Amino acid sequence: MTKAWYGRLTLLAIATVWAVIYLLPTLLPAAKLPPWFARQFEKKIQLGLDLQGGIHLVYEVQVDKAVSDKVDRFAADIEEKLKKERKLAFVAERKGRDEIVLRTKVPADAAKIDKDALGEFLSNLEEVARDPKAGAVTLRIDPAYVAEVKDYAVRQAIETIRGRVDKFGVAEPSIIRRGEDIVVELPGLSDSDFERVKSIIGRTAQLEFKMIDDEADYMSRVAPRVPKDDPLIKVEVDAYDGLQRGSVREIALRSKSKDAVDQFFASLPKEDRPPDTHQVLYSEVQAQDEKGNELPDKEWRTFYVKRRAELTGEYIADAQVMFDQQTGRPEVSIRFDRSGAEIFERISGENVGRKMAIVLDEKVNSAPVIQSRISGGTARITLGGFRDPFAMQQEAKDLVAVLRSGALPAPLKKVFETQVGPTLGRDAIDQGTRAALLAAAFLAFAIIFYYRVTGLVSVLGVAFNVLFVLAIMAGFEAALTLPGIAGLLLTNAMSVDSNVIINERIREELRAGKSPRAAVEAGYARAFWTIWDSQLTTAIGGFVLLQYGSGPLRGFAITLLIGIACSVFTGIYVTRIFMDWIVDGLRVQKLSV
Amino acid sequence: MEFFRNTNYDFIGRGRGFLILSALAAAIGVLAMGVNQLRHGSILNYGTDFLGGSELHVEFAKGVDPARIREALEGGGYSGAEVVSLKDERRKHFYLLRLSQVSAFAKPQMDKARAELAKLDSKLRKFDHPEQGDKVFVRFEKTIEPSALSAAFGRAGVAVQDVQQFGRLEDHAYQVTLGGLEREIERVFEARLGAGAVKDIPQVESVGAKVGKKLRNDGVKSLVYTILLILAYIWFRFDFHFAPGAIVAMVHDVLMVVGVFALFWKEFTLQSVAALLTIAGYSVNDTIVVFDRVRENLVRLRDRRLAVLVNTSVNETLSRTVLTGMPTLFATFALWYFTRGAVRDFALAMLLGVVFGTYSSIFVAAPIYVWMVERFPRNKPRV
Numbered sequence: 003m004t005k006a007w008y009g010r011l012t013l014l015a016i017a018t019v020w021a022v023i024y025l026l027p028t029l030l031p032a033a034k035l036p037p038w039f040a041r042q043f044e045k046k047i048q049l050g051l052d053l054q055g056g057i058h059l060v061y062e063v064q065v066d067k068a069v070s071d072k073v074d075r076f077a078a079d080i081e082e083k084l085k086k087e088r089k090l091a092f093v094a095e096r097k098g099r100d101e102i103v104l105r106t107k108v109p110a111d112a113a114k115i116d117k118d119a120l121g122e123f124l125s126n127l128e129e130v131a132r133d134p135k136a137g138a139v140t141l142r143i144d145p146a147y148v149a150e151v152k153d154y155a156v157r158q159a160i161e162t163i164r165g166r167v168d169k170f171g172v173a174e175p176s177i178i179r180r181g182e183d184i185v186v187e188l189p190g191l192s193d194s195d196f197e198r199v200k201s202i203i204g205r206t207a208q209l210e211f212k213m214i215d216d217e218a219d220y221m222s223r224v225a226p227r228v229p230k231d232d233p234l235i236k237v238e239v240d241a242y243d244g245l246q247r248g249s250v251r252e253i254a255l256r257s258k259s260k261d262a263v264d265q266f267f268a269s270l271p272k273e274d275r276p277p278d279t280h281q282v283l284y285s286e287v288q289a290q291d292e293k294g295n296e297l298p299d300k301e302w303r304t305f306y307v308k309r310r311a312e313l314t315g316e317y318i319a320d321a322q323v324m325f326d327q328q329t330g331r332p333e334v335s336i337r338f339d340r341s342g343a344e345i346f347e348r349i350s351g352e353n354v355g356r357k358m359a360i361v362l363d364e365k366v367n368s369a370p371v372i373q374s375r376i377s378g379g380t381a382r383i384t385l386g387g388f389r390d391p392f393a394m395q396q397e398a399k400d401l402v403a404v405l406r407s408g409a410l411p412a413p414l415k416k417v418f419e420t421q422v423g424p425t426l427g428r429d430a431i432d433q434g435t436r437a438a439l440l441a442a443a444f445l446a447f448a449i450i451f452y453y454r455v456t457g458l459v460s461v462l463g464v465a466f467n468v469l470f471v472l473a474i475m476a477g478f479e480a481a482l483t484l485p486g487i488a489g490l491l492l493t494n495a496m497s498v499d500s501n502v503i504i505n506e507r508i509r510e511e512l513r514a515g516k517s518p519r520a521a522v523e524a525g526y527a528r529a530f531w532t533i534w535d536s537q538l539t540t541a542i543g544g545f546v547l548l549q550y551g552s553g554p555l556r557g558f559a560i561t562l563l564i565g566i567a568c569s570v571f572t573g574i575y576v577t578r579i580f581m582d583w584i585v586d587g588l589r590v591q592k593l594s595v
Numbered sequence: 596m597e598f599f600r601n602t603n604y605d606f607i608g609r610g611r612g613f614l615i616l617s618a619l620a621a622a623i624g625v626l627a628m629g630v631n632q633l634r635h636g637s638i639l640n641y642g643t644d645f646l647g648g649s650e651l652h653v654e655f656a657k658g659v660d661p662a663r664i665r666e667a668l669e670g671g672g673y674s675g676a677e678v679v680s681l682k683d684e685r686r687k688h689f690y691l692l693r694l695s696q697v698s699a700f701a702k703p704q705m706d707k708a709r710a711e712l713a714k715l716d717s718k719l720r721k722f723d724h725p726e727q728g729d730k731v732f733v734r735f736e737k738t739i740e741p742s743a744l745s746a747a748f749g750r751a752g753v754a755v756q757d758v759q760q761f762g763r764l765e766d767h768a769y770q771v772t773l774g775g776l777e778r779e780i781e782r783v784f785e786a787r788l789g790a791g792a793v794k795d796i797p798q799v800e801s802v803g804a805k806v807g808k809k810l811r812n813d814g815v816k817s818l819v820y821t822i823l824l825i826l827a828y829i830w831f832r833f834d835f836h837f838a839p840g841a842i843v844a845m846v847h848d849v850l851m852v853v854g855v856f857a858l859f860w861k862e863f864t865l866q867s868v869a870a871l872l873t874i875a876g877y878s879v880n881d882t883i884v885v886f887d888r889v890r891e892n893l894v895r896l897r898d899r900r901l902a903v904l905v906n907t908s909v910n911e912t913l914s915r916t917v918l919t920g921m922p923t924l925f926a927t928f929a930l931w932y933f934t935r936g937a938v939r940d941f942a943l944a945m946l947l948g949v950v951f952g953t954y955s956s957i958f959v960a961a962p963i964y965v966w967m968v969e970r971f972p973r974n975k976p977r978v
Binding site: 164181420421429442452491543546547 | 597647650660661662665677678679680681682683691800801802803804805809810813814816817820821824825828829832833841865866868869870872873875876877879880881883884887888912914915918919921922923925926927929930932933934935936937938941942945
C-alpha cells in the first residue's frame with residue numbers, strides 16, 4: 003500500500019473517533035460517561051417537538067402598553083406639527099390610555115387648534131372635549147384604531163419572537179397565536195440554554211433616548227425630604243459642564259436598594275409625585291466612597307427624565323458587538339437608519355450641554371452630556387459592571403440579537419409554562435423507527451446480494467455516512483424532527499446512489515477489459531463529476547432554503563446540506579480507501595462486483 | 596448478479612405518449628384542486644399548521660393512550676388532530692388537543708346557519724361571524740324570539756349557548772354565543788372511550804396558524820430562487836438544452852404528489868411541505884445522473900442520431916436508476932406500511948415522490964431534452 007493510502011486511512015480513523023466522541027453524549031446518558039468527558043462534550047442531538055415534546059410557554063402580549071405608546075407618539079407628532087406649522091405654544095400630554103390633552107400657553111390659542119390644524123390626525127383621533135377658558139383640547143383615539151394597534155402588536159410580537167428564536171438557533175420551535183396570547187413551544191433544551199432562550203424571548207428590547215430634565219425644580223424640592231440619617235438613600239449633587247449653559251447641577255438619589263427609593267417616592271404626598279410628563283428612571287452604577295473612588299458594590303441612581311422618548315429603537319438599522327478602545331470591554335454599537343439619524347442629529351443639536359439618557363427596557367444604560375450636534379447616526383450601549391468577560395461577550399451578543407430582530411411592540415408577560423409530550427405520539431414514533439430499521443436492513447442485504455464484496459464496501463460507506471451526519475448534527479445541536487428525518491432519508495438514498503453510480507462504472511470498465519485496479523481507478527474518476535453535479539444541484543435547494551427559509555424549512559435545509567456534504571465525502575473518499583485496499587493490498591485477480 | 600445488461604428499450608420513441616400521459620395526470624390533479632376550491636373552499640385540505648383551529652385542554656378520568664384519543668377524534672370526524680400530553684400538578688391525565696377545523700364554527704356550517712336564519716319571518720339584515728370567533732352577530736328587521744334564533748342555528752347543526760340582545764332595542768341586534776365544541780368533543784369521547792371518559796375541559800380557545808404569512812412567503816420565494824439557480828447551474832455545467840427538462844421533471848413530480856393530496860382530500864401539513872422539498876431534491880438528483888450520461892455520450896457516440904443517443908444513455912443508466920430507486924422505494928414503502936396517522940401521510944408523499952422522480956427522469960426529462968435540441972438547434976457543431 004502507498005504512503006498516501008495510509009494517510010487517507012489515518013484521516014478516516016481520526017474522523018471516526020471524532021464522530022464517535024461527538025455522538026456519545028447523544029447515545030448515552032450523562033451519568034454513564036466519565037464526568038470530565040460529560041463536561042467537555044455536552045452537545046447532543048435534540049429531538050424536535052414532534053418526536054420528544056418540549057416546553058410549552060404562553061405569553062400574554064400587554065397590548066395596552068402598545069396602545070399607550072401609540073398615543074404618546076401621536077402626542078409628540080401633534081406637538082411637532084403644530085409648533086412648526088402654526089407656531090403655537092402648547093404641550094401635548096397623554097391622559098389615561100386613550101386620551102391626549104393639548105394645553106396652550108395662551109388659552110385663546112385653543113381656538114386655533116381646529117379640524118384644519120389637526121388635519122390627518124383626525125383619521126385616528128377624535129375631539130371629545132374643549133375647554134376654551136383653560137385652553138385645553140382633549141382628543142381620544144378611535145376604538146377601531148385601538149383594535150388595529152392591538153392586533154398589529156400581537157402579529158409583530160410573533161414575528162419578533164420567531165426572529166429571536168431562529169437567531170438563537172433553536173431548531174423548529176412552534177409559535178402560534180391564541181387571541182392576544184402567544185403560545186411558544188420549544189423542543190428539549192439544556193436548562194441553561196432554556197433560561198437564556200426565555201430571557202431572549204421575554205426581553206422587550208425597548209431602546210429609548212430620553213432627555214434628563216435638570217431645569218425642573220422637582221428633584222431639589224423632593225430631595226430634602228430624604229432623612230439626613232437614612233441608612234439606605236443618599237442624595238447626590240452632580241455638577242457638570244453644560245457648555246454654553248454654564249455649570250449645571252443635577253440632583254439624584256443613590257441607594258443599594260432600588261426598593262428603598264421606590265418606597266420613598268411612593269411615600270410622598272400625591273402632589274409631590276413626578277408629574278405625568280416626567281418619570282424617575284434608574285441606572286445601575288458602581289458604588290463610590292466619599293472620595294469618589296469606585297467600590298466593587300453596585301448601586302442604583304435615579305434620573306429625572308422627560309417621559310416622552312425623543313428617539314426609539316424602531317429606527318435602528320444595525321447593531322454590532324464592538325470593543326471599547328480603552329478598557330477592551332465588549333459594548334454594542336448601533337447605527338440608525340436615515341430618518342433615525344436625522345432625528346438624532348436634530349435632538350442632539352437642540353440639546354447641546356444637556357444630558358441624554360439611553361434607556362434600555364426602562365433602565366438607564368448611560369447618560370452622557372451632549373457635547374455637540376451629532377451626525378452620522380451611531381450610538382453605543384455600554385455593558386456595566388466588573389464581570390467575567392466571557393459572560394459580557396455573551397450578553398453583548400444576545401443584546402445585538404434582540405436589537406436586530408427589533409423591539410417587541412409591547413411587553414410580554416409569561417402566563418403559563420408546562421411540559422408537553424411529542425405531537426406525533428409515542429406509537430407513531432415507535433412504528434416509524436421499526437420501519438426505518440427494517441428498511442435499512444433490507445437495503446444493506448440487497449446491495450450486498452447484488453454487488454457482493456463491492457456491495458459490502460458500499461454498505462460500509464453508507465454506514466459511515468450515517469455516523470458522520472449524526473455527529474455533525476450533534477455538534478450543531480440540531481434538532482431531529484420528522485422533516486429532518488426526511489432530509490436524512492434523502493441524503494442516505496443519495497449516498498446509496500453515489501455507490502451505485504461508482505459500482506456501475508467499475509463494472510463497465512471491467513467489461514471493457516481493464517484490470518481490477520485500473521477499473522477502480524477509472525470508475526471513481528469518471529463517477530466523480532456525475533456525483534458532484536447531481537449532489538450540488540440538490541444542494542442548491544438547501545442553500546436557498548437556508549438563506550430565505552425560516553423555522554421548519556431551515557431545519558430541513560441544515561440536515562440536507564450536512565447530509566450532502568457527508569455523502570460526497572463517504573461516497574468518493576471513504577469507500578475508495580477500502581476499494582484500493584481490495585485491489586492493491588489484496589491484489590485480487592477478479593473483482594467481485 | 597446483474598439486471599438490465601445491454602438493454603435497449605425504446606424510451607424516447609414512445610416519449611410523446613408518456614408526455615401526454617403525464618400532462619393528463621397533471622390535468623387531473625389541477626382539476627381536483629379546482630373541484631376542491633368549489634366544494635371545500637380551498638384547493639388543498641390545509642391542516643391546523645396552515646389554518647389554525649382550536650385548542651382544547653382536556654382532562655380524562657383515567658389514563659388514555661394518545662393514539663386512542665386521536666383515533667376517537669378521527670372517528671368523530673375530527674381528523675388530523677394534534678394530541679399532546681400536558682404536565683400539570685393538579686390534573687393527572689391532561690391533554691392538549693389541537694383540531695384543524697372547528698366543526699361548529701366552520702364556514703360551510705355557518706353558511707347553512709345563515710340560510711336558515713334567512714328563512715325566519717323577519718328579514719335578516721346583517722350576519723357577522725368574525726373569523727374563528729365563537730360569537731355571531733345578527734340584525735333583523737323586526738324583533739325575534741331568542742328561542743327561534745337558537746332553533747334556526749340548531750337546524751344547521753350549530754349548537755347555541757346563549758342569545759343576547761344588544762345595542763338599541765329598535766336595532767333588533769343579537770349576539771349569539773356558539774357553544775358546542777366542548778360538548779361535541781365530550782360527546783365524541785363518551786361515545787368512543789366509554790361514558791365518563793372526560794373529567795373536565797377547562798379551556799377552549801381558537802388558535803392561529805403555525806405557518807404565518809412570512810413563513811409561507813419564504814417558502815414560495817425559496818422555490819422560485821431554487822428553480823432559477825438550478826437552471827443556471829445546469830446551463831453552466833451542461834448546456835442550455837438540458838435545463839428545462841430537469842426543471843419540468845421536478846415541477847412534474849411535485850405537482851403529481853400535490854395532485855394526489857388534492858384528489859383524495861388528504862390533509863396538507865408542514866410535514867407535507869418537507870416531503871415535497873425532499874421529492875424535488877430527489878427528482879433533480881435522479882435526472883442529473885441521466886443527463887450526465889447523455890453529456891458523456893455526446894462526445895463518445897457523436898455519430899448517432901440524437902434520439903438514439905439519448906435512448907442509449909437512458910438504457911445505460913437504467914440499471915443505476917432502478918437500483919437507486921428500488922431500495923429508496925422500499926424504505927418509504929416500509930415507512931408507509933408500518934405507520935399510521937401523520938407519519939403515514941408523510942411516507943405516502945415520499946413513496947409517490949420516488950416513483951414519479953424515477954419515472955420523470957426517463958419519460959419526461961429525456962424527451963424534453965431531445966425536443967429542446969430539435970426545436971432550438973445549436974449553431975456550432977456538437978462537442
